[in-house]
């Protein structure tokens with residue numbers, strides 16, 4: 001369609017045209033993917049005289065990941081003060097900010113249930129590594145090179161990458177808690193990014209042997225300071241969790257103490273487990289520690305009974321398929337998790353390896369499981385009768401199941417009235433997505449970061465017209481690049497540079 005123009009002849013996008021028409025002062029997006037002028041996309045929301053904020057996402061193809069709402073064409077979504085309040089064919093509110101979604105799929109933001117956000121600074125260094133190399137070189141060396149400001153920069157840029165790629169909630173598994181300053185600056189990075197996040201405070205990264213080899217060190221007591229001083233209510237956009245070493249990396253005594261502490265603090269607990277070998281869940285069972293507050297990362301080498309123990313206790317499993325398949329952990333365990341009734345969720349894990357976006361993880365998890373399920377027929381030289389998991393299920397893994405794993409399913413993970421407005425618009429007028437026949441398939445199999453047009457977190461627009469608005473990114477861009485270069489130069493990692 002022909003783009004409209006402003007009075008002075010500039011061509012503007014249709015979305016901005018609507019905004020200009022509504023009388024909202026808004027500068028045109030800058031070139032590239034990041035706008036820097038106004039970090040507060042909150043100012044882009046309508047502010048009626050009664051002080052409330054109203055936004056209508058208008059005329060979109062709605063993929064709500066809520067069966068009670070259902071997929072709808074030409075749907076309007078009304079947001080008031082960050083809460084989804086109504087979904088209908090047509091909603092008119094004179095004072096509302098209008099976000100035109102007529103060329104977009106409207107879906108809940110992705111929930112990335114496992115990311116070491118700090119590793120944004122060392123992107124593209126571990127893509128050819130094994131898991132043993134990672135433990136030795138990343139957790140035994142690179143992680144010790146981070147200063148508090150490096151932790152801030154890694155978390156800021158890594159979290160903004162998440163927003164840019166359509167993830168609105170991330171569990172940040174922070175294992176460079178080398179000092180309270182490192183931790184505080186990392187949390188600052190998440191806050192300045194404006195992402196909804198669960199900050200899983202982990203161990204220091206300054207001594208791999210002490211913290212990751214049958215560790216006898218209990219979890220750092222600094223988590224009690226965080227709980228009491230930084231997260232006293234623990235109900236903001238960033239909340240506190242605990243990243244423990246667990247049975248694969250610490251003694252039973254430490255595991256028991258750590259989980260007991262996490263439960264005293266009443267926060268979710270996450271651990272890496274089952275990628276070195278089986279049996280860790282039996283330890284937890286013998287210690288009578290299994291529970292629905294436990295999130296297990298990877299689990300590739302679990303025995304069947306371990307999956308059943310997780311399912312019976314209501315735990316969740318974070319599957320990070322791309323990293324697991326590369327590093328020799330084993331095949332992703334999506335099928336086992338679903339069969340056992342464990343909550344199956346997806347994560348990126350490390351951007352030192354792979355892209356931070358969830359589209360790839362969603363597709364890899366789905367297709368790897370289909371391949372596993374197809375294999376018996378292949379070996380009999382028979383044709384399969386149907387695929388085992390569908391696109392709708394893949395989208396659930398990347399949204400509502402992640403919310404469930406983080407104990408946030410009553411607030412996020414679907415576009416449902418009463419939930420917070422964490423919403424993504426995917427362009428449907430893009431060369432990679434048009435024409436759309438089945439919006440769920442388009443979202444799962446065709447869409448990617450280049451089609452992430454608009455992102456809202458808690459009703460606040462953080463990306464619009466393909467442009468992320470974050471002033472901290474502009475301020476710190478050079479420092480971020482220098483930080484990454486310095487860390488790698490000081491470490492034993494030797495990237496192949498031309």
Ligand SMILES: [Zn+2]
Pocket residue numbers: 114116173272297349
């Ligand atoms: Zn991890």
